[in-house]
Amino acid sequence: MTDQPQTPPGGNSVDEVDQEVQAELTRLRQSIDNIDAAVVHMLAERFKATQQVGRLKARHKLPPADPGRERQQIERLRGLASEAHLDPVFAEKFLNFIIAEVIRHHEAIARS
Numbered sequence: 001m002t003d004q005p006q007t008p009p010g011g012n013s014v015d016e017v018d019q020e021v022q023a024e025l026t027r028l029r030q031s032i033d034n035i036d037a038a039v040v041h042m043l044a045e046r047f048k049a050t051q052q053v054g055r056l057k058a059r060h061k062l063p064p065a066d067p068g069r070e071r072q073q074i075e076r077l078r079g080l081a082s083e084a085h086l087d088p089v090f091a092e093k094f095l096n097f098i099i100a101e102v103i104r105h106h107e108a109i110a111r112s
């Protein structure tokens with residue numbers, strides 16, 4: 001990730017690019033950093049909510065996973081992604097990745 005060469009073969013080094021290009025890159029990266037921070041904060045809030053779901057499920061001996069609910073979420077998210085011009089396949093993979101982690105947490109709560 002960070003060990004990529006700074007200068008591709010035949011390309012410009014970071015020092016060589018025009019100052020305007022550098023300024024544009026810096027501006028865009030600031031925006032990316034803000035978005036990444038928002039994603040982290042939103043994920044933290046989501047995990048706070050799912051931890052509560054995990055405790056509720058454990059207390060009432062409900063199974064950690066709910067495949068029916070997941071199907072609904074995936075359908076909904078794929079629709080939202082398409083409307084937002086985001087690849088729905090990526091959106092589905094992303095949601096599945098998060099849900100797999102949530103199920104792992106639910107299982108740990110149920111065992112504890």
Ligand SMILES: O=C(O)C(=O)C[C@]1(C(=O)O)C=C[C@@H](O)C=C1
Pocket residue numbers: 050053054064065066067069070073098099102103106
């Ligand atoms: O809604 C639930 O029942 C949850 O446990 C939350 C959640 C999710 O992360 O959205 C996680 C696991 C389930 O399979 C479905 C959804």
